Amino acid sequence: MAEEFIFDLTDAGRSEVVDQLIEAAEHIPGLVFTYPPISLWEPRDATASDPDTLWAGSDTFSHNLYIHIPFCRQKCSFCYYSVAVVQNDTQVIWDYLHCLEKEALQYLPMMRTKKIETVFIGGGTPSRLNPEQIDFLFERVIRRFDLSECREITYECSPDSATEDRIATMAANGTNRLSMGVQSLDPEILRKSRRADTPSSVVRTYYHMADSGVPNVNIDLIAGIEREAFDNMQRTMDAVTALEPMPTQITLFTLSVRKGAINDTTLREEDHAKLFRRSLALFRYAKRRMTANGYWQYSRNLFPRDNWIFHYQDNHWGNNGYVLGLGASSYSHSHGYTYGNAFTFREYMRRIQAGGSAVEKAFPLSEDESLRRHLVLAMKHRELDVARFNSFYPAGSEPLRQFRPVFDALAALGVVTVEDGRIAYTEDYADLSDRYTRLFYSSGVSEAVRRGVGQLTGAGSNAFNFTL
Template structure:
């Protein structure tokens, strides 16, 4: 049964140099038509799977940039969502936002429409690095937006930060962390840069023109991140996420728990009734498919039991709590130790995993090489 709904808003006023998500420039796009199509897609899913929205805990507006929409467009989008999905018992209703786009009228529209969590794409407090990333906001935008959000009534605010950026020094990273933590927010996310295909950074990298920090420097940046978050009473509950008590990201935890969620919008991905699916990406083709009364699915894949086990391991190990022996066996009818004992024993011997009676989790040492550890569980029994 689906626990969450992800809704993709693919419009941006500025395309960032590192972003590989499905997105287009806002200008001259059929934005209003797209918003109405979101409602039609929700309706089509309900007709095919009437119970799919019965136990929804979270809704997440992602992109692109949801706050590229005007206040009136945001209001209309949220009206459509509330008309299709029961929202009275939601644990979390979140929206991504850019600091230089989230005006007071948009904040009010989000708040009135039921949104209770804002995630700001800050990335850095260094203007030189922001320019390299293709970001258009200033530090003043960040401070003003957070102040306005609090004034409107938002107390669950996250900011995203990035490290391992081209030309980034340790001094720049520590300065960004100090400025971020001075805001005293309940949640912070911090990600190392991944150079993805079909991005400006990828083209620069292929030409040898992207000056990335060394692996050792990036590891030092991650180490400093964990230490500073701990000093500010922010508990690390996932490799890249830190929160004060009661403020973990419920929606993202659905992904790490390997539970099901509905994906809505052009290029969105979903996981319903053992089927992982992806939607058509090009906006005009997405809209035409919806207008024809068809769900805009590009690809579907029925997840095998083997794939489910693998996903449970590499997603669950992202969480600090790790993966429970009991929960694994209850979910799949298979003992985790019977299936992965050799891999687990080896990783424990290398002090990359910690195993106890409850289950397994990454050690602090293991957090630095998480992707290498996750890969071990994709190599078969």
């Protein structure tokens, strides 16, 4: 297979790929979570916001549901997502849930024949919903869709709101994966990152989750936040490895500094390259600790124990699954478009309450851009199964052939191995996959990012936002 898949490069081809690799190596590999980058999506007119138009021909890949709950007690220093700091205003949460129901009803006619394989409830802080609101979310929004073949429902939680009764309500509604944003178990780092948690409250909430009967429990960690030192990360990993049982999954991120986050201001004068090198060193330390405790690297950021795969990520990234996103700032992927809803929850609600579409911007996907999207996100995983990838395309079409010069160059440099029908990152380079996925961007998208064009001014200027 290796001999068939890799072939000799012409001098011209070799030069082009090497130039791209040099360019990629000069930039800090910020998190790639979609393709094309959202900064390139354009405002859509009313016609292109129609569900039937957006979802025409979406029958090749799996169907998945994402729901965004934006409400938080406070905004953490590293957060660049759409969040709304709401303390005790339960009415605004109810108003938002009713908007989610109305938006779901807009899509229901074209989704009646689609079977939802995975559901992801993210935020924000979805565990801010009380048990009655959680029941409403499942009954009036999620279960309106066909869940007869759904194999995973993820509910994101925070230690400051995931109470035992709320976790029990999540479990009673079919949640089989809980994910808690821990980020750190060091008290100094928790305080600096504006978290209301303490290490003891985090551990207490974790045990509530582990004892709930939900089989898959994930925790999120970030290496290098708030100028984290080695001893801070060591305390976090000591606390994690002392958990019994240990989490079935750990999601580990390097530091991101993005527009909209508080740390974009507090770290603006810092040397971002130095910050990233520190973050990567701490990431690799945590990775070694996890590996010694039975975890393995499934993707750039996910480390499961045994076979606890994150199916939403596997569908969405590894296998180009379609995603219907509901709620403020949620983004969707159909066969012909990637598109996003209004970013702020108030603008989202205004649009829905007026009887209109929440869609704010979109990027139409040609067949080539759809293929590239599939490959870009699949290459965030530790390895790519070539036969599995090809199975989504017409027999004999060899969709990866045009990318062989890139794979050949990466193999020659020791970044990947190609054997037994699998393209796999070597040990250290799996930690930098966000850098190498950019080699599969189309020339038009790459050039637009270089110029910093699109809805986010200077999209190519911030090293942590670099999306080539």
